[in-house]
Amino acid sequence: MPNLKDLKNRIESVKSTRKITKAMQMVAAAKLRRAQDAAEMSRPYTERFNAVMAGLAAAAGGEGAPKLLSGTGSDQVHLLVVMTAERGLCGGFNGNIAKLARSHAAELKAQGKTVKVLTVGKKGRDAIRRDLEDSFVGHVDLSEVKRVGYDNAQDIARDVLNRFDAGEFDVATIFYAKFQNVVTQIPTAQQIIPFSVPEGTEADEGTLYDYEPSEEAILADLLPRGVATAIFSALLENGASEQGARMSAMDNATRNAGEMIDKLTIEFNRSRQAVITNELIEIISGAEAL
Amino acid sequence: MADFKFDLVSPERRLAALDATEVQIPGADGDMTAMADHAPTITTLRPGILSVTHAKGTDDYFVSGGFAEITGNAVSVLAEKALPKGDVTREYMDGLIADADAAFEAAKQSGQGVDEADMVRNTLVDAMRAVGV
Numbered sequence: 224m225p226n227l228k229d230l231k232n233r234i235e236s237v238k239s240t241r242k243i244t245k246a247m248q249m250v251a252a253a254k255l256r257r258a259q260d261a262a263e264m265s266r267p268y269t270e271r272f273n274a275v276m277a278g279l280a281a282a283a284g285g286e287g288a289p290k291l292l293s294g295t296g297s298d299q300v301h302l303l304v305v306m307t308a309e310r311g312l313c314g315g316f317n318g319n320i321a322k323l324a325r326s327h328a329a330e331l332k333a334q335g336k337t338v339k340v341l342t343v344g345k346k347g348r349d350a351i352r353r354d355l356e357d358s359f360v361g362h363v364d365l366s367e368v369k370r371v372g373y374d375n376a377q378d379i380a381r382d383v384l385n386r387f388d389a390g391e392f393d394v395a396t397i398f399y400a401k402f403q404n405v406v407t408q409i410p411t412a413q414q415i416i417p418f419s420v421p422e423g424t425e426a427d428e429g430t431l432y433d434y435e436p437s438e439e440a441i442l443a444d445l446l447p448r449g450v451a452t453a454i455f456s457a458l459l460e461n462g463a464s465e466q467g468a469r470m471s472a473m474d475n476a477t478r479n480a481g482e483m484i485d486k487l488t489i490e491f492n493r494s495r496q497a498v499i500t501n502e503l504i505e506i507i508s509g510a511e512a513l
Numbered sequence: 514m515a516d517f518k519f520d521l522v523s524p525e526r527r528l529a530a531l532d533a534t535e536v537q538i539p540g541a542d543g544d545m546t547a548m549a550d551h552a553p554t555i556t557t558l559r560p561g562i563l564s565v566t567h568a569k570g571t572d573d574y575f576v577s578g579g580f581a582e583i584t585g586n587a588v589s590v591l592a593e594k595a596l597p598k599g600d601v602t603r604e605y606m607d608g609l610i611a612d613a614d615a616a617f618e619a620a621k622q623s624g625q626g627v628d629e630a631d632m633v634r635n636t637l638v639d640a641m642r643a644v645g646v
Contacts, residue, residue, distance in 0.1 A: 261525070268522040271589050275555065275582055373524040373593070432582075435556035436542050444557050445580065448593065455524050 227498065230491045234484060241480035247312065248473035255405070255466035261370075262402065262459040269456045276449055277420045278432075279442050289439075291446035294417035295393045300337045302360075302392035303328060304383065304415075306399040306457055307347030308465040309366045314472035316400060316408060316465055321350035323410040324398045328355055339392055343379060343458075360391075371462055376455030383454075384447055387416055395450075399457040400464035406471050408464035415453045418446055515549035518587040519565055521574060523595045528574065535566040536588050538581050539640075547583045554583040560609075560633070560640040562598060563590060573598035575644055577609060577637075598644055606641045613637050 280292055305324045307317045324347075328338045340355050342348040343363040352359055363379050365371065383395055395416035400408040413419075434441050519533035537546045539561030547554075558581060563574045577594035596605070613634040620630035 264526040265524050267520070267527050268524045268591055271520075271522065271582065271591055275580070275591075279555075376524075431553060433552055433554040435540055435545075435554060440541075441555060441557055441580065448579070452524060 227491065227494055230487060230494060234487045234491060237480050237483050237487065241477055241484065244473045244476040244480060248470055248477060251313075251466045251470040251473060255463060255470055258459070258463040258466050259402070262456075262463050265456055265459055269452055272445075272449070272452050273420065276418065276445060279438065279445065280418060280420060282438065289443055289446055291387070291416055291450070292418050292442065295390075298336070298394050300339065300392040300394075301331050302339045302341060302383070302386065302395040302416075304379075304395060304397040304454075305340060305342045305344075305347045305351055306397060306461050307342070307344035307350075308461070309345050311346055312472065313465055313469035314475075316468035317344075317346040317350060319408075319410045320398050320400055321347055323412060324351065325354055327396070327398070327412060328358065341383070341386075344461075360386075371455075371458045373451070373455050376458055377451045379454050380447065380451035383416070384450060392416075397454060397457050399461045400468075402460050402463040402467060405467040408468055413453065413457065415450050418449055516568075517549045517585075519567070520587070520589040521563070521565075521576075521592065521595060522589070523579075523592050528595050528597070529565065529572065531565075531567055533565050533567045533588070536590075537562075537564040537566075538583075538588075538590065539563060539576065540581070547581075547588050550585050551583050551588075553585065554581075556581050556583075558590070558592065559636045561636065562640065562643050563592075563595075575601045575640065578633075601644050601646055603646045606637070606644065606646060610634065610637050610641070 303324055305320060307320050311317065324340070328340070331338050338355070338358045339360045340351055340358045341361045341363070342351055342359075343365060345364070345366060348359075348362050361382070363382065365375060368375055386392060387395070394414065396412050396414050398410065398412050401411045403409055516532040516534055519529065519531055519536055520527070521529040535546060535548050537544060538556065539559050541557040541559050544561075545556070558576055558579050560577045561575075563576050565572045565574070574592075575596050575598050576590065576592035579590065579592040579595075581588065581590045594609075613630070617627070617630040617634050620627045
């Protein structure tokens with residue numbers, strides 16, 4: 224029979240675990256609201272940007288288009304930018320993104336392509352490094368960043384573009400989790416180089432624009448910004464997804480801890496009752512023996 | 514005077530959405546003023562002052578770059594960095610100029626886009642004078 228004192232200790236320890244998970248859940252809820260606001264704020268920019276880009280890309284496609292739009296003409300080397308969280312304890316969030324990236328990498332390798340991996344966020348690096356050590360080319364550390372800003376996205380974009388200019392890869396794809404709601408985050412792969420119009424973008428067709436200075440100059444100016452914009456919105460989606468995932472994971476943990484406490488308490492009460500019964504039997508049989 | 518919809522958005526937030534009568538835009542090839550029924554135009558921005566005239570007066574914003582989309586009844590400015598002119602500080606501008614300097618040095622090293630980087634640096638200095646910090 225388990226010792227009463229041991230049981231009591233276990234109940235106490237599960238109770239303090241529950242306190243911690245509850246607190247984490249509430250912190251995640253507060254952060255989630257902020258992350259969602261940030262994602263909301265960036266939406267007008269991203270939507271307008273993509274609409275204009277879609278129009279420009281359709282008009283400028285074909286011969287002589289910038290490489291960022293038309294590609295290098297080959298798709299031999301793929302760069303996978305895997306964006307995850309800096310911290311764990313958020314359910315399957317990091318694992319799901321890493322899994323999608325890994326299966327993508329395996330598919331590409333099976334087709335005989337070269338895969339390079341750039342990670343953003345510590346958790347993704349740890350998960351990817353184990354399996355794709357030889358493809359690993361770099362890591363962006365955001366652990367010091369409290370609030371992701373456009374500057375962070377620009378830094379990552381600059382890194383990616385420098386590698387592209389140096390001819391290190393032909394196609395770049397970013398991996399992140401799209402925020403659906405608190406319980407659902409969808410791991411997503413999105414190609415950013417060559418530029419592809421994100422799904423659900425409505426191009427303003429039918430309007431003939433004057434371009435200043437020129438269509439080509441604007442396109443050349445906007446394409447690198449497009450990379451930064453795509454990365455920025457992915458970072459924000461990821462931020463909201465991470466907090467959402469953490470919130471539901473911690474909610475589950477809190478509930479499990481509650482169930483465990485109930486179970487342990489019943490066991491504790493039973494054991495105590497057994498001890499009391501035992502003592503009574505001893506006293507009664509002692510009295511009868513007299 | 515006819516009004517049109519004016520939007521100023523940066524990746525991080527929407528700074529303005531209002532009905533304006535006149536918008537002066539620091540275009541890459543020079544300043545331009547958009548009024549209602551302007552021909553549809555897309556222009557890139559240089560760092561400078563964007564000035565919006567509306568029913569209640571005039572608002573000035575500092576923008577660091579990006580582009581503007583002008584249609585007959587709307588002007589959307591998508592700026593990479595934008596701030597109300599009054600909020601711009603000397604440190605903020607110095608930071609931007611330091612970045613531009615670094616980009617210029619990097620361009621000099623690689624030998625690519627030196628003139629462009631130099632121009633960005635110079636327009637930033639001009640913009641700083643225009644802001645008056």
